[in-house]
Amino acid sequence: MKVNLLFPGQGSQYVGMGKMLEGKESFKLLNKADEVLGYKLSKIMLEGPDEELKLTQNTQPAILTYSIALYQEAKKILEDQGIEIEHVMGHSVGEYAALVAAGTLSFEDALMLVHNRGKFMQEAVPASEGAMYALLKVPEEIVDKACQISSRPGHVVMPANFNDPDQIVISGHSGACEDAVKWISDNFKEAHRSVPLQVSAPFHSALMKPASVKLAETFNKVTFKPNTIPYIANIDSKVYSTGTSESTIRENLINQVAGSVLWYQSFRKLEDGSKCLEIGPGKVLFGLGRKINRSVKILPLDKENALVEVENFFKG
Numbered sequence: 001m002k003v004n005l006l007f008p009g010q011g012s013q014y015v016g017m018g019k020m021l022e023g024k025e026s027f028k029l030l031n032k033a034d035e036v037l038g039y040k041l042s043k044i045m046l047e048g049p050d051e052e053l054k055l056t057q058n059t060q061p062a063i064l065t066y067s068i069a070l071y072q073e074a075k076k077i078l079e080d081q082g083i084e085i086e087h088v089m090g091h092s093v094g095e096y097a098a099l100v101a102a103g104t105l106s107f108e109d110a111l112m113l114v115h116n117r118g119k120f121m122q123e124a125v126p127a128s129e130g131a132m133y134a135l136l137k138v139p140e141e142i143v144d145k146a147c148q149i150s151s152r153p154g155h156v157v158m159p160a161n162f163n164d165p166d167q168i169v170i171s172g173h174s175g176a177c178e179d180a181v182k183w184i185s186d187n188f189k190e191a192h193r194s195v196p197l198q199v200s201a202p203f204h205s206a207l208m209k210p211a212s213v214k215l216a217e218t219f220n221k222v223t224f225k226p227n228t229i230p231y232i233a234n235i236d237s238k239v240y241s242t243g244t245s246e247s248t249i250r251e252n253l254i255n256q257v258a259g260s261v262l263w264y265q266s267f268r269k270l271e272d273g274s275k276c277l278e279i280g281p282g283k284v285l286f287g288l289g290r291k292i293n294r295s296v297k298i299l300p301l302d303k304e305n306a307l308v309e310v311e312n313f314f315k316g
Contacts, residue, residue: 007279067094226246
């Protein structure tokens with residue numbers, strides 16, 4: 001029996017994540033995160049306030065910490081049952097948790113990287129200059145055309161997240177995003193919606209290039225190892241087999257900061273009937289997965305008794 005592990009990204013966080021693991025060995029990872037970062041991330045995770053948790057430099061390490069703590073619990077069950085991990089993949093910052101699971105990064109190194117990644121992304125663009133919109137039921141070719149027509153030097157918009165076949169997120173300068181949304185409204189007559197997202201920066205757009213440059217410098221201080229489990233990368237939706245070189249993995253993560261997250265293209269690499277565990281806060285990836293390929297079964301672990309359900313999940 002095999003399983004794929006899915007790790008969620010920013011937007012899935014909530015105050016109180018991690019409480020479910022209190023009393024378990026993995027709960028100690030929250031204290032380890034406090035030691036590594038030098039501040040009480042665990043308090044922000046467990047008690048908030050929400051405004052603190054939503055700061056990108058806190059959100060990203062908080063999601064990573066909870067995801068890896070959950071992974072540690074799930075790993076014991078998988079090993080006991082002799083279940084092999086077929087692939088790991090993560091949505092945006094979730095890719096770092098996936099690479100911890102794959103043996104490429106230590107938890108401590110990944111934690112520092114995502115803390116800095118969040119800080120660099122926040123610093124890259126003044127708050128009022130960027131925007132992101134979710135476009136619902138707009139075909140990919142229409143989104144691409146709208147972004148091309150609406151972009152010019154200093155006024156850029158691009159597809160950021162391909163979440164499912166009916167949801168593409170665009171990101172860039174506020175005015176360029178608004179122009180793209182208006183162009184779609186004027187030129188695409190099928191039923192659709194555009195939803196402005198409450199985000200602190202235009203993630204996964206060309207505006208994040210300064211963040212990717214700074215992150216690349218930070219990578220030089222961290223040890224990367226070849227992956228011991230195949231992983232599917234956001235930036236190109238390719239399956240990277242075990243033993244992929246450290247330089248290739250680094251390059252994928254650097255390019256991911258200012259590049260598009262090809263989530264539904266990546267998810268389609270899983271075989272029909274595959275089984276997955278969603279390891280991290282919420283069940284966003286469960287929802288996306290049902291829209292991409294309903295034959296793939298996903299069990300979100302962020303709920304009471306979910307770890308107990310794992311055994312039955314593989315019997316079904």
